[in-house]
Amino acid sequence: MISDLPIQHVTQAAARHPDKDALVCVPSGRRLTYADLEREANRGVHALRGLGLQPGDGIAFSLPNGEAFAIAMLAAARAGLYYTPLPTKASASDIAYICANAGAKLLLLDSASPVGSELAVRLAPDRTVMFSSDEPESPGPWQALLARQPVSLPENPQPGIEMVFSSGSTGRPKGVRKPITAPTWDAPDPRNVATAQANRLSAKSVYLSTSPLYHSAPHRYLSASLSVGATVVVLSHFDAELALECLNRYACTHSLWVPTMFHRMLKLEPNVRARYRGEHHHHAIHGAAPCPVPLKRAMIDWWGPILYEYYSGSEGLGSTAIDSHEWLAHPGSVGKPRQLAVHVLDDDHRPQPAGVVGNIYFEAPTSFAYWGDPEKTRAAISPQGWKTYGDIGYLDADGYLYLTDRRSFTVISGGVNVYPQEVENTLLSHPDVQDAAVFGVPDEDLGEKLAAVVQLAHGAAGDAAAAQALQAYCKAEGGAIKTPKLIRFCTEFPRTDSGKILKAGLRQQFMQDTGATTYA
Numbered sequence: 099m100i101s102d103l104p105i106q107h108v109t110q111a112a113a114r115h116p117d118k119d120a121l122v123c124v125p126s127g128r129r130l131t132y133a134d135l136e137r138e139a140n141r142g143v144h145a146l147r148g149l150g151l152q153p154g155d156g157i158a159f160s161l162p163n164g165e166a167f168a169i170a171m172l173a174a175a176r177a178g179l180y181y182t183p184l185p186t187k188a189s190a191s192d193i194a195y196i197c198a199n200a201g202a203k204l205l206l207l208d209s210a211s212p213v214g215s216e217l218a219v220r221l222a223p224d225r226t227v228m229f230s231s232d233e234p235e236s237p238g239p240w241q242a243l244l245a246r247q248p249v250s251l252p253e254n255p256q257p258g259i260e261m262v263f264s265s266g267s268t269g270r271p272k273g274v275r276k277p278i279t280a281p282t283w284d285a286p287d288p289r290n291v292a293t294a295q296a297n298r299l300s301a302k303s304v305y306l307s308t309s310p311l312y313h314s315a316p317h318r319y320l321s322a323s324l325s326v327g328a329t330v331v332v333l334s335h336f337d338a339e340l341a342l343e344c345l346n347r348y349a350c351t352h353s354l355w356v357p358t359m360f361h362r363m364l365k366l367e368p369n370v371r372a373r374y375r376g377e378h379h380h381h382a383i384h385g386a387a388p389c390p391v392p393l394k395r396a397m398i399d400w401w402g403p404i405l406y407e408y409y410s411g412s413e414g415l416g417s418t419a420i421d422s423h424e425w426l427a428h429p430g431s432v433g434k435p436r437q438l439a440v441h442v443l444d445d446d447h448r449p450q451p452a453g454v455v456g457n458i459y460f461e462a463p464t465s466f467a468y469w470g471d472p473e474k475t476r477a478a479i480s481p482q483g484w485k486t487y488g489d490i491g492y493l494d495a496d497g498y499l500y501l502t503d504r505r506s507f508t509v510i511s512g513g514v515n516v517y518p519q520e521v522e523n524t525l526l527s528h529p530d531v532q533d534a535a536v537f538g539v540p541d542e543d544l545g546e547k548l549a550a551v552v553q554l555a556h557g558a559a560g561d562a563a564a565a566q567a568l569q570a571y572c573k574a575e576g577g578a579i580k581t582p583k584l585i586r587f588c589t590e591f592p593r594t595d596s597g598k599i600l601k602a603g604l605r606q607q608f609m610q611d612t613g614a615t616t617y618a
Contacts, residue, residue, distance in 0.1 A: 104300070105326050105327040106291060106325060106326065107285075107286060107325055108132070108135065108136065108139070108325055108327075109136060109284050110284075110327070111132045111301070111324070111326070111327030112135065112136035114132075114301070114327060115132060115327065116131060116132055116133035116136075117131050117132075117133065118131060118132055118327070118329065120132045120134070120135045120168075120324060120329065120330065121135065121164075121165055121332060122329065122330070122332065123163075123164050123232075123332050124331060124332065124333050124344055125340065126164070126232075128164070128232070128234075130168075135168065135169070137249040138169045138173075138244060139172035139173050139176065140176075140247075140248070140249055140250060140251050140252065141173075141245075141247035141248070141249060142169050142173025142174075142177070142244060142247075143176055143177045143251075143255060144247035144248055145173070145240075145244055145247050146173060146174070146177045146179065146204070147252065148243075148247075149204060150203075151177065151179060151203060151204060152178070153178025153179070153256040153258075154178065154179075154180070155180070156179060156182065156200050156202040156203060156261065157170075157174055157181050157182070157202050157204040157205070157206070158181070158182040158183075158184050158193075158196065158197050158200060158204070158205050158206070159183060159184065159205065159206035159207070160183075160184040160185065160186055160188065160193060160205070160207050161183075161186070161206060161207075161208055161230055161312075162186055162208055162232075162334060163307070163310060163332050163334050163335070164332060166206075166208075166231075167183070168311075169244075170206055170230075171183070171320075171321065172324075174258045175257065175258040175283070176251075176255040176256070176257070176283045176284075177252075177255070177256065178255075178256025178257060178258050178278070178283075179258040180200065180258065180259060180260070180275060180278075181258060181259075181260055182196060182197075182261045182262070183260070183312035183317060184196060184312055185310070185312055185595060186211070186312070186595070187595060188213075190213040190217050190220060192271070193205070193217060194217065194220050194221060195271075196263055196271060196273070197221060197225055199263075199469060199470060200261050200263075200273055200275075200469070202225060204227075204228065205217065205225055205227045205228070206228055206229075206240055207227055207229055207230065208229070208230055208231070209229045209230060210231070211229075214227070214229060228240045228243070255283040256283055257278055257280035257281075257283045257285065258283075259278050260317065261274070261275045261276075261469070262274050262412045262413070262414075263412065264411070264412045264413070272468045272469075272474060273468065274412065274413045274414070274466070274467070274468060274469060275467075275469045276414075276464070276465075276466075277465075286325070287321070289318060289321075289322075289414075290321055290322040290325040291322075291325075292436075294325065294326050296419065297322075297352060297381050297383060297406065298380075298381065299322060299326050299328055299352060300326055300327075300328065301326055301327035302328075302351075303328035303329070303351045303352055304328065304329045304331065304348055304349055304350045304351050305319065305329070305330050305331065305350065305351070305352040305353070305354075306331045306333070306341065306348070306350040306352065306353040306354070307319065307333065307354060308336050308341055308353065308354055308359060309336065309354060309355075309356060309386075310595040311332070312595075313386070313595070314411075314412040315354065315408075315410070319383070323352075328352075329348075331344055331350060336359055336362075338359065338362040338363045338365070338366055339366060339370055341363070342363060342366070342373060342374050345374065345375075345376065345379055346374065346375050346376075349377075349378040350379055351378050351379060351380055352379075352380075352382075354383045354384070355383070355384040356384060356385070356387055356598075357386075357387050357388070357390065357393060357394075357597065358593070358597030359597065360384070360389070360393055360394075360396075360397050361393060361533070364393070364396055364397070364400070371400070376401060376402070376404075379401070379404060380404050381404060381406055382397075382401060382404050382405050382406065383405075383406045383407075384405060384406070385407060385409060385410065386597065386598065387598050388432075388501050388519060389407065390526045391429050391430050391523070392526070392527055393526070394407075394425065394429075395429070398422050398425075398426070403422030403423055403426070404422065405425070406419065406420070406421050407420050407432055407433060408433070409432035409433065409499065409501065411487040413466065413478075413487065414464075415438075415462040415485040415486070415487060416435060416436075416437075416438040416440065416460025416461070416462050416485070417435070417437075417438075418432050418434055418435050418436065418440065418499050419434070420432060420433025420434070420498070424498075428494065428496065428498045431499060431500050432499050432500065433498060434498055434499065435460070435499075438460045438461045438462055438463070439461040440458060440460055440493070440499055441458075441459045441460075441461070441482075441484060442454070442455075442456040442457065442458055442491065443456050443457050443459055444456050444457070447480045447481050447482065452492070452493055452495045453492055453494065453495070454492055455490060455491065455492045455502050455515075456490065456491075456492065457489075457490060457505060458486055458487070458490065458491050458499070458501075459480050459484035459485060459486045460484060461483075461484055466479070466485055488505050488506060489501055489503070489504055489505065490502045490503050490504065490505050490508065490517065501519070502517045502519060502520065503517040503519040503520070507537065509537070509538030509546050509547075509548060510538075511541070511545065511546050511547055511548065511579065512543075512545065512579075514579055516538075516548060516579060516580060518536035518537055518548070520576065520580060521536040521576065521580050521581075521582065522534050522536050522550075524571070524572050524575045524576055524580065525550065525552060525571075525572065527575075528568060528571050530554055530558045530568075531552055531553070531555060531568070532553045532554060532555035533552075533599075534551065534553065535550065535551045535591060535601055535604055536548060536549070536550045537549060537601055537604070537608075538605075539584065539605070539608065539609055540609075541583075547584070548580075548582040548583055548584075549583065549585070549586075549605075550584070550585045551586055551587070551588050551591070551604060551608060552568065552585060552587050552588070553587070553588055553590065553591060560586075560587025565585040565586075565587075568585060569581050569582065569585065586608065592604060
């Protein structure tokens, strides 16, 4: 029988129900109980100290979804370290850049990484690279080191904290290093407490983790779920049919998604979608990217009003949230602030009235800085001391926030601001469009003009006639100013692991790829 008394740290969970599953890894089937997790986290602290790491030092790890990631996270958090999870598909150059920026003295790297050999040479002698493998038949050097360590809690454990980096979808990732303020290593993390309370996470919950754990939200929900003693079902990678199967098989109560995943699940054959039962599933949380209104309506029609959307960022400056019932009354909104007030300001930092687009700021009271980048820090803080993720949007008369686009994506065409996301939403409402990305390209007359890359659905032909039809559709919906002057077609978009389209690289490719078919 699971007690109803609240659990607020993984060590409490291990003491309360040591034999309960903490992690279930899919599709490998490997399981770790809370006793296993506590034992391995303690071994991790001993190992890190044996490698010479001291409280306040930094480590980084590029590890796939699974037990090694969770153990590294928990070990660093009780060894007094700053830890930085890294993308598993990042280039050697990007990993080296982040390790240097974060001051990481140790890099834990998946043994299967294609850039492992290069990084081992590139980071020496200032940084140690140690390889990791969760495979029982061929454990990595990191696992071999852990196996030699005592399982007892080390003397004088210290609280650690993650040093996060933005996703880098608009350029080089930006690091945020916050002070370690926890009084003790096992003190409840206020962010975990807030996440658990906002989403009704408890020891009775079963949470399905669908996204790469190195991203801020999946990392936070993993940490929060373990801190309350929930069971976490971790997908090694997203597969639409497997995700639906896991919701049923493990009686999942909570899950985390991005809009791309919704889109892929809705594209499954009707007989596959019909297998979803969802009798236990009451919190389908989503964020990371704007969710088109038709897509979200389709998900609510399928799953019922269990969708909970959030808007936040890696920097942790503030957030909004909205449940399905509120969203149906305010379609397209990302909700109201959870705690910190939100403001919409013009470029001169003057507050904007309801319905007027401007720069979104939160009244974040905490100190904030991009690590080693004072210029970017200054650009993110208003004269009032409010802070921004760099997004643009507006508030409605009821105080609900709507996202329009990222400031860096705004196109100025003939002196008029055009927000690509609005044009993308128009394109996505067309029945022949599966996905779309819109951006600006140089124009001698207008300064910039709209260009679009479109992925068609249902095997539709990407030809001049299709481009002209889409242009006519956009013009009818939003006028000439919100109509792409150039359209090309693709079969797949370059994306981050969280599903965001890599728009900066796509724009560069569009401008360089003169051999691609482009229709004006």
